[in-house]
Amino acid sequence: MSIYQRIFTDIETKIISGDWRPGDRIPVEHELVAEYRCSRMTVSKALSALAERGMIVRRRKTGSFVASPQIDRTVMDIQDISTEAELAGHEHRFEILARKIERLGEAEAQQLSEPADAEVLRLQCLHIVDGRPNAIERRIIMLDAVPRAREESFASIPPGKWLLEQVPWSKAKHVIRAVSADTVTARILQTKRGEACLSLIRQTWQNGRTVTYVEFTHPGDRFQFAGTFHPAAN
Amino acid sequence: MSIYQRIFTDIETKIISGDWRPGDRIPVEHELVAEYRCSRMTVSKALSALAERGMIVRRRKTGSFVASPQIDRTVMDIQDISTEAELAGHEHRFEILARKIERLGEAEAQQLSEPADAEVLRLQCLHIVDGRPNAIERRIIMLDAVPRAREESFASIPPGKWLLEQVPWSKAKHVIRAVSADTVTARILQTKRGEACLSLIRQTWQNGRTVTYVEFTHPGDRFQFAGTFHPAAN
DNA sequence: TATATCTATTTGTATAGTCAAAAGCGGAGC
DNA sequence: GCTCCGCTTTTGACTATACAAATAGATATA
Structure with a gap:
């Protein structure tokens, strides 16, 4: 070397x-x-x-x-289709819908390539922008990677932002899909059942260990991802 | 400098x-x-x-x-959800559904930031992978940027691949959305009306001039975008 | 003929220096 | 107080050179 x-x-x-x-x-x-x-x-x-x-x-x-990390910018460049405006000037708040500590199930463990008995914090969170539901965040935080999450209530800081402060640099894999809203999702997002939703899944690693796994579900009529790419190596 | x-x-x-x-x-x-x-x-x-x-x-x-261009790989890293297999070993074919030369309308011209009377080739194309409809490609090619498209029938080579040979390097902007299939789209993709579809829009420039604008619509239950990102400059 | 060896070319990494540009800091002068 | 000037630190760009590693192609050998 x-x-x-x-x-x-x-x-x-x-x-x-x-x-x-x-x-x-x-x-x-x-x-x-x-x-x-x-x-x-x-x-x-x-x-x-x-x-x-x-x-x-x-x-x-x-x-x-x-430098400050930019991992969120990479794909989370979400545009509000109706206004086409940047996030600045928008009122954003969030609600924790669920928070519990448990162990990974067999299926999930396999999906994340983590041991089945790993302790995790499971969060469900609703993001509201300008008074309208913007996204459901369903998140798993690996407690052995981020033990301090056990004591954090996330009452005043969204989980993504909090994690960025704890684990500022990492690698991530993204998956973007279109899904139909199921009954629960539609109710929370205040949209119709079966409505097309944009789903962003991100798994984040630090030093080869999974830190968090999160799925954002956005109402498809209101949001999109945009980005300018030029050909690059890797 | x-x-x-x-x-x-x-x-x-x-x-x-x-x-x-x-x-x-x-x-x-x-x-x-x-x-x-x-x-x-x-x-x-x-x-x-x-x-x-x-x-x-x-x-x-x-x-x-x-090097060979990689612009397609950047976002077009489409995975077949059902098989999770790579594209290799899949049988791919395509059909040209429509092909006509006309001038840009006012609304589209504005959207593309191009003059309203610009001559374009408008294509509609269906991609079939392993016998199942995979995507509808709706494409506009600017004829002043790629005059040779006027004579090309696209009978034996898909428009994207053909363009890559004509205009191998360029910059691109991508937008990813979730949309509900309308009646026509649903019929072509052999899915249900209202089904969640993943839409990828790509506008490509060469030397500041628009080369092509294309929208791919994929059935949401079968396809997704995936990629590994690490924080990068720009 | 097949295989091993040599040679020339091209890139990869590193050194030890020079000069320049940006910018923070302190002091002189008002 | 404020502005301007010069000093110093740090990065940025560049030179001229050296040797190493990879390897395509030619040559020699079995």
């Missing part, structure tokens, strides 16, 4: 693991030069690569800092 | 414009060094950045080549 890759992954690991948190300062180049006994070019290359991936932010004179 | 950026954008432009096509060889480093009168490090940095973005492929001894 090359020096440049070692520096890159060392810093990436510190960020992903939460050891260095958003806003934290990264050693300046000459410190890393001393630490790794290499030239400044090599350090610079590693830091530039991290900056290009959006993991750190670099500023002259002040140094380099851990 | 730095030398490294100039080399990068020069090559990117040649690829995006179709001047250099997938598989074409890129000048080796020492040729670019001579052309830009700079050091090899600078050329190497530009080429490495292009490789990281997936626009070129680099191999020792043989040189660097324009």
